[in-house]
Amino acid sequence: MTTTPGFTGADLDRADNLRQDAEKIAALAAHPNARLLNLAGLDPVLDHSGAMTWAPLPPGETNLIFLGLREDIPHFAPLVSAPPGQRAWSVFGLLNRMAPADAAIWGAARSLLEWHGRHGFCANCGAPSEVFRAGWGRRCAACAAEHFPRVDPVVIMLAEHDGRVFLARQAQYPQGRFSALAGFVEPGESVEEAVARELMEEAGIEASDVRYVASQPWPFPGQLMIACIAQAASDRIVLDTTELEEGFWATRAEVAAALAGEAGARFLAPPPFAIAHFLLSHWIGR
Numbered sequence: 001m002t003t004t005p006g007f008t009g010a011d012l013d014r015a016d017n018l019r020q021d022a023e024k025i026a027a028l029a030a031h032p033n034a035r036l037l038n039l040a041g042l043d044p045v046l047d048h049s050g051a052m053t054w055a056p057l058p059p060g061e062t063n064l065i066f067l068g069l070r071e072d073i074p075h076f077a078p079l080v081s082a083p084p085g086q087r088a089w090s091v092f093g094l095l096n097r098m099a100p101a102d103a104a105i106w107g108a109a110r111s112l113l114e115w116h117g118r119h120g121f122c123a124n125c126g127a128p129s130e131v132f133r134a135g136w137g138r139r140c141a142a143c144a145a146e147h148f149p150r151v152d153p154v155v156i157m158l159a160e161h162d163g164r165v166f167l168a169r170q171a172q173y174p175q176g177r178f179s180a181l182a183g184f185v186e187p188g189e190s191v192e193e194a195v196a197r198e199l200m201e202e203a204g205i206e207a208s209d210v211r212y213v214a215s216q217p218w219p220f221p222g223q224l225m226i227a228c229i230a231q232a233a234s235d236r237i238v239l240d241t242t243e244l245e246e247g248f249w250a251t252r253a254e255v256a257a258a259l260a261g262e263a264g265a266r267f268l269a270p271p272p273f274a275i276a277h278f279l280l281s282h283w284i285g286r
Contacts, residue, residue, distance in 0.1 A: 003281070005216035005227075006095075010104035012068030013073055021135040025066055028074035029057060037077040037106070042113055043050025043091045043108045050097035052106060065112050065135030067105060069070060077109040079135060083118035085179075095273045103273060107219035112136070114221035115149045139255070154223045155194045156182035156275060156285055159205045161232040161249065165283060166203060168239070168247035176268040178248070179276040183226070196229050203247060207231060208275065213282055217273035224249030227279045252284050259284070 018024050028034060035054035038045035044052050057076060064076040065162055095103055112123075112135060119138055123130045127142035138147045138213040157164040158180050167178040183198035185191060192210040207230035216225040250258075250266065258266040259280060270276035 003278075004100065005214050005225075005275045006100065007104050007107040007217045008215060009100045010068075010108065011101045012070050012105055014068040015066075016136075019066060019136050022134075025134045026062075027244065028066065029061065029064060030059075031057075031074050031077065034074045034076065036061070036064075037081060037109060039078060039109075042080070042082055042110050043097070044094060044102070046094060048124075050099070052098065052102040065109060067109060075105075077113070077135075079116065079131065080113060082114050083264050093272060096271060097210060098273075102275075104217075107217055111151075111217070111219040111222040112149055114219070118221075119147060150222060151217070152223045153185040153191070153226060154182055154218070155185060155191055155195075155228060155278065156180050157195045157199065157207075157210070157228040157230055158279060159199050159203070159230050159232040160283070161165075161235045164249040164251050165280075166199075166205060166232065166235075166236070166237065166247060166256070167250050168203065168244045170243070171245045173245075174268060175271065178246075178250075178267040179270045179274070180227075180279055181244075184274075185226075191226055191228065193207070195230050199230065199232075202240045202243050204236065204240075206233040208233070210269045213279055214275065216278070218275070224230050225275045227275050227282075229283065255280050256284050 006071045035058040036057045038053040038055055047053050057269040063079045065079055067075045067077055120128060121141035122143060122145055124145040125140060125143040127140050128138045129138040129147060132139045136149065168181060181198055181202050185194040195210045196207050199207045211229050213227040213229060218225045239245060239247055254266045256271040258267050
C-alpha cells in the first residue's frame with residue numbers, strides 16, 4: 001500500500017534565501033559540479049533503473065530554474081517552453097518507475113515550466129514579463145508588477161457510509177478505473193465547504209464531519225490536492241453525468257483487492273503516485 005503521498009519527499013534544499021541574489025545564483029550556475037535536469041519536452045529522462053538523470057551544466061547557460069542544493073551541489077532545470085498540447089498522461093508510465101524523491105523534484109520543475117509557459121505577459125498591464133528570482137517569479141518591465149507561481153487548491157475526498165466509500169469514474173479514465181471525487185476550492189469557501197459542495201454537486205451525496213487526511217502537490221499543471229474523508233448521510237446517489245460516467249459504494253475488501261492489484265478486483269485502483277491511492281490506503285488501514 002502507498003504510505004506517503006506521491007510527489008512529496010524531495011531531497012533538495014530549495015534555498016529560497018538565495019533566489020533573490022542574482023550574483024549568487026550565477027556563481028552556483030558556474031559551480032564545476034552544477035547539475036542540469038535532463039528533460040524530453042517536459043518529461044523526465046530516466047536511466048535503465050528508473051532513476052532521473054542529470055547532466056553537467058553548460059558554461060554560460062542562464063535560461064535556468066534553480067531547484068536547490070544537495071550537499072552544496074546546485075541543481076537546475078532548463079527553462080524550456082512547454083510543448084503545446086502535451087497531455088499529463090504522457091508521463092504516467094514513467095512515474096510508475098520513479099523514486100518518490102525524484103518525482104517530487106521533477107514535479108516542482110514541471111509546475112514551474114508550465115506556469116512560465118502560461119504567464120509570458122503581465123496580468124496587470126499586458127506587457128511582456130521577464131524571469132527573476134532564479135526562475136521562481138516573473139516581473140513586468142513596464143509597470144514593475146511581480147508575479148509568482150500559483151498553486152490551485154483542490155479537494156479530493158471519500159464519502160463514507162456504513163463501512164463503504166463512494167468511488168466514481170470519468171469517461172477519460174482507463175477502462176475499469178475508479179477513484180475519489182475531486183474539485184477546485186472556490187473563492188470564499190473553506191476546505192470543508194468545498195468537500196460538501198463537490199459531493200452534493202457531482203453525486204447528490206449529503207456529507208458532513210469532514211476530516212483532513214493529507215495533501216499532495218500535483219504538477220498537472222499546479223494544484224495542491226487536499227485529501228479528506230467525509231461522512232455521508234445516506235448511500236443515495238444522484239450522479240452528475242456531465243462529470244461522471246459511473247459510481248458505486250465500495251467495501252473495504254473491494255478497495256483492498258484493487259489496491260493489491262488482485263485479479264478479479266471489482267475496479268482498477270488509481271496509480272500509486274496519485275493521492276487517491278494514498279487516501280484509499282489510509283481508509284482501509286484505519
